[in-house]
Amino acid sequence: MPLLGADMEAGTLVEWLKHPGDQVRRGDVIAVVDTQKGAIEIEVYEDGVIERTLVEPGEKVPVGTVLAMIRGAGAGAEAASAASVPATDATGRPPVVPSPSAEARPPAEKPAGGPPPSRASGTEAVRRRTTPVARRAAAELHVDMARVTGTGPEGAVTLDDVERAAKDAQPAEVPQAADRSAAMRAAIAAAMARSKREIPHFYLSTTIDLSRALAWLSAQNAERPVTERVLPFVLLVKAVARALVEVPAFNGFWIDGAFRPGEGVHVGCAIALRGGGLVAPALHDVPGKSPTTLMAELRDLVSRARSGSLRSSELADPTITVTNLGDMGVESTFGVIYPPQVAIVGFGRIAERPWVVEGAVAVRPLVTATLSADHRAADGHRGGLLLAAIDRALLTPEAL
């Protein structure tokens, strides 16, 4: 069960979209998990073949629980969604292909932020007795043998045991909307309280003249069909990402007393949900994408966030968050950092205001950009450099 944000403790498996024997590729959606943030599509981090699933639909399990075993191409069985793999499972059966390397997987392969599960490895001594017919039934009924109580000789799992287990498995219980809203409120409360308790925030603010960026954008949009128009927010997000490439100290995580730079710049975009609550799923690899591509991805992201069908990587990957309350008319917003990230950039309303240009007052579209940052990870000086880099990036919109 991957960690899909600092506020998540457990998730309920809704359904498996892939089953034992199915070939999977990195990025494939293999399961749907229900969380306070809606139904999340769980992506796989490895290429391989699903060997078996260890959690049944309807089961609520803590973050870090192994959901399935995947036999990697040319490697041993690996856990689909947890950081380490028990050498043997609870049945005492070793994985079909022994995988001495599985325990020594490099940290880079861990799902972002996912704590390793503390599952004890089984041993050969507790090898489970069963029969081929029971095992075959278990596969067909998607019953996990490890969770079946055996009533046969010496605790062997019989066909009856498997069928009873299949009957007992409850269908997935998806919380109702009201429950979900309350659960999301509680999750936000926990994450934000933790942020304010643990993260020594500092705050910076600057005013940015957007006249060049908006003039360029209007000219672009005038030539485009309505379905391909780009919102100013996309330019702001792209400018933040470009600035983070220059000043990477704010792109990443504070984990175990140290700053860990993010791999790539994945910008979490705060999206308010109708009926309350918010999520901040990631636009992936922002520096390398054009505003047109980012706009298409943002539209898709907003629509899926609101319909409750985000993907696991979108929730687990953001290396920074950008919030844009300007649409609601506020002049500036100082965000609360979403742990374990180390910064959140906020934009207020874009409004025409007086601005001094070459000694004379001119009317210009201005926006207030703010940075809330983790003082453990960086200092105000660097924060100033980041805001200056955002300003500079917006001066050459054609390069965004």
Place this chain on the structure above:
Amino acid sequence: MNDAEIRDVVFRALSRVAPEASPATLVPGDPLRDQVDIDSMDFLNFVVALHERLGVDIPEADYAKLGTIDAIVGYLATRLAAKAASALPGA
């Protein structure tokens, strides 16, 4: 297409981005964004929905003319009439 039909299309497009928006409670002459909780992405999707249903092009420069339901209906009626006129042979 008469104004009542256009109004119906407008409300259907609006309900796609703001399901809580109801013809019964919205004041057609008051600013839309004061009455319905929509952001710039919602508004863009609303414009796209109007475009898809009516086939009229709505340039970004005209967004400022779309402040109220009445204004939107009037604007669309004008655009539809212009479109119909330009489609006449010899026009």
